[in-house]
Amino acid sequence: MDELEFILPVRLVLEEVAFLRLQKHKDLQVLGKLEGRIEAIREAADRGSVSDVNEADQSFHEMVMTECSGSSQAIRLWRLVMPRVRMLFNMLTPMHESLNAVAKEHEILLEAVRSGSRILLQSELEKHITSQPLAFLRDWSNAHPEGHGL
Template sequence: VRDALRDLVNEGLVTPRPRTWAVVREFTASDITDLIEVRSALEVLAFRLAAQRRTRAGLAKLRADLDAERAAAERGDGAEARRAAADFHETVTELADNALLTELEGTLRSRMRWLLGQHDDFTVVAEEHEELFRRIEARDVEGVEELALRHLETSQSKATEHRRRLAAE
C-alpha cells in the first residue's frame, strides 16, 4: 500500500499528509489550466511527429485503440471510451518516436488521463480521433497540426460543459 501511495504521490494524484492519511488531490482551476497548457504543447508536437514518423505497426495499434474507443462510445460505455481515448493519445506519442516526449508523457500520464476523462461526449471525440488517424496515416503534417489544435479546443469546451453540469447537480 505504501508503494502504491508513493506512486500516486509521484504521479500528482495524491497529496501526502505528514503523520496521517494521504488524500486524493483535487485539481484547482489553476491546476487544470496548467495541464491544458502543457497538454497543448506536447500533443501538437506528438501529432506532428507521429504523422512524420508513423509505421505500419504503429498505425495498426492506433487503429485498434480507435476501434475500441468507437465501439465503447456506441455502447455508451463511458469508462471504456475514456480509457481507449487516452490509449489513442499515448499511442500517438509512441508513434512520434521521441524518447524525451515519451518520458514526459509517462511522467504526466495519470494527470493527462484524468484530464482526458473530463467530458461525456464520447462520439464527438471518437470522430475527431478518426480524422486525426486519417491525417497521420496520410502523413499530412500541416493538417494534423491544425486538427490537433481544434481537437484540444473541443476537449476543453466539452470538459467545461461537463464541470458546469456537475456543479449544477
C-alpha cells in the same frame, strides 16, 4: 481550471512532436495499431462504457507517444501530466454529443496524419487536446459554479 489551462498545452506540445514524427515517417504498423485503438473506442462507445472509451482513448495517445516520440524523456513528461488529464476525461467524455464522437475525433486525427499537411494536423491536435476540452470544461464550470476543485 487554471491548472488545466497550463497542463493541456504541455500535453499538446508533447503529442504534437510525436504525431508530426508519425506523419513524417508514415509507419503503417503504428497506423494499423492506432486504427485498432479507434475500433476499441468505438466498441466501448457502442456498449455505452465511458470508462472503457476513456481507457481506449488514453491507450491511443500513449501508443503515439511510445511508438513515435523517439524520446524517453518526452514519454516521462507526458506520463506526469496524464493523471490530471485522465480525471478530466472522466468528467468531460459524457459531454460529447455521443460516445461514438470520441472515435470520430481520433479518426480525424489519423486522417490529418495521412494527409501530409502539417498545418491540418497541428490544427486538429490543438482542437482535440486543448480547445475542445477547455470549451467543455467552461460549459461544465458554468453548470457547476461550486467547481469542486477544478
